[in-house]
Amino acid sequence: MKKILFATSEAVPFVKTGGLADVAGSLPKYFNKKEYDVRVMLPKYLCIKEEWRNKMEYVTHFYMDWKCDSTYVGVLKLVHDGITFYFIDNEGYFGGFTPYGDIFGDVEKFAFFSKAVLSTLPLIDYRPDIIHCHDWQTGLVPVYLDNFRFGNEFFRGIHTIMTIHNLKFQGTWDTKRIREITGLPDYYFAPDKLEAYKDANYLKGGIVYADRVTTVSKTYAEEIKTPFYGEKLDGLMNARSNCLTGIVNGLDYNDWDPAEDERIDYNFSVEDFRKKKVKNKTALQKELGLKVDPKAMMIGIVSRLTDQKGLDLVAYVMDELCQDAIQIVVLGTGEEQYENMFRYFAWKYPDKVSANIYYSDPMSHKIYASCDAFLMPSLFEPCGLSQLMSLRYGTLPIVRETGGLKDTVEPYNEYEKTGTGFSFANYNAHEMMAAVRYAEKIYYDKKRDWNKIVERAMKKDFSWNNSARQYEELYDSL
Known part of the structure; x- marks a missing residue:
């Protein structure tokens, strides 16, 4: 049985701002259950509807080394449609009215989330073979994993996949500030690692350190190797092209079905x-x-x-x-x-x-x-x-x-x-x-x-x- 953990900043039906939520929330249901144990981890935002928050069960909590201090991390879980979702709790970071705010706050929030994802694993009796990271918000997971491996046997042999949903959004901020927030050694802030054009770039870190990189269509995987679509990372995409795959997103055909759809006035099918x-x-x-x-x-x-x-x-x-x-x-x-x-x-x-x-x-x-x-x-x-x-x-x-x-x-x-x-x-x-x-x-x-x-x-x-x-x-x- 292969264990796969999706790390994501949003997932349907809990929180959605775009297509990423559909992928993270719907795709896990379609894997062969006999061969793959796929679970999802996301932040426990205050803006998640109360009906969902009330169903979450407490799993554990701990204090994580964070910015020269130890910071509370709560872990809750909820099984929905046969998939286990874990929620990382910290109201200081996830208490806003929306999942995303200004980029200055977001880079800190998702650095915290990325480190918390890995720190949680030894405590929840679930060691994934692969962590599947989605977009820049989880770009630091492969970087932290590389860092964690040195001192901890538990993390050796865990693979990572980085999926780019939209290369335009990369999670960049001033290198000095990101160094202070993440606590990562200076070694990671070099032009061949996290740094891009003098700033620290989360997505770039994820692309550099992940074992495989995917995007959400074959043509887009080719396009991002060119300067027009590459958003200044086309050189890196070419360098990693042997590990780059394009897989088109799907649609939840139960939700989108003209024959059964209750939201439309007249149901119809290909026959009528x-x-x-x-x-x-x-x-x-x-x-x-x-x-x-x-x-x-x-x-x-x-x-x-x-x-x-x-x-x-x-x-x-x-x-x-x-x-x-x-x-x-x-x-x-x-x-x-x-x-x-x-x-x-x-x-x-x-x-x-x-x-x-x-x-x-x-x-x-x-x-x-x-x-x-x-x-x-x-x-x-x-x-x-x-x-x-x-x-x-x-x-x-x-x-x-x-x-x-x-x-x-x-x-x-x-x-x-x-x-x-x-x-x-x-x-x-x-x-x-x-x-x-x-x-x-x-x-x-x-x-x-x-x-x-x-x-x-x-x-x-x-x-x-x-x-x-x-x-x-x-x-x-x-």
Whole structure:
């Protein structure tokens, strides 16, 4: 039986700010239970809902050497969906209203968490063969492990994997300060270890010291070796390329299932979507005050409203797009300029544009179920889950060929009758526009072909089962 510990700063259903939580909370359920004992360790934030906090059982507590002092570390656990979750407790660090605050506080908080993860292991009767670390918040785990091995037999032979969910976020701060916080020897703060461009960099430390490095799609694993996507670590990614693997994230197919989904008005499946999917569309048109027209092509955008998501391209051609026979439904929050841009167009074209500048899980399900197409023109996208959700609901993705979008959306080929969506290559507003208009043409003029694409999209399997098998292979190789 192989023992795997996920170290993460967030996990569903306890705390979530992004896709990392879905991976850390959902993936462990899909491993072969006979061969892998997978558990998860995360901070016990005060912002975790009380209903979960009340279910946690006390395991132990101890005092850890920390910043020239000894600091309290509590350990609680909760079994959910057959997976054991451990929670590291220290209200001084994890007492805020949100899991993350300013980077100055966060670098200290997650250094504490990384050291506490390792310090907890000898006391909970669980010695993992592999610690699977996620993103910069756990980047110091492999570094501390290297340091702990010298004086403690227990830690020898434990392997580590570092998964990069988004290379843009690295956890960097002033080297002198990080040295004081972590208590790590000066030896670690060299340019070939933790230091990058005069600062200490948590993610870099994790990449340097982990036995294997993974990212969340094959294309992204290649992209981050180039200066454009490499966020100044492309040299390091090339140096470690023999240990680098890309494994696409999956989707929890129990939660995202158009046939069973309670959050949508009409359930449908690949057998009956032709009749039933459109009922969701007219229901949503009524709810959002758009013109009720079952034949109008509806395009959805569910996204953080930021530059990374390609919204500057949308802003550039939005007026032109609104001249077409389409409706656009937007859901999300983010940068003020994009929030206001969508509000403006919803005011200018009330029949055609609905701007929902908030986030709501039920509304996101309704949009995936109701729309005909889904627009995702990202500048970069390590994996992306929205396109997987839209494929699952037969809403054809229109994407830019980058990262996980390129790996999961096969562009429609009208001659070979293949493909599950539409794509464009260059980061260019008019190229995006051409892809949208091509999709419109197929939707309006070749309805039978369109429905065949929807059928292929809905039959694709991007469940976690696929990803879990690839991770199992990776674990076995270690």
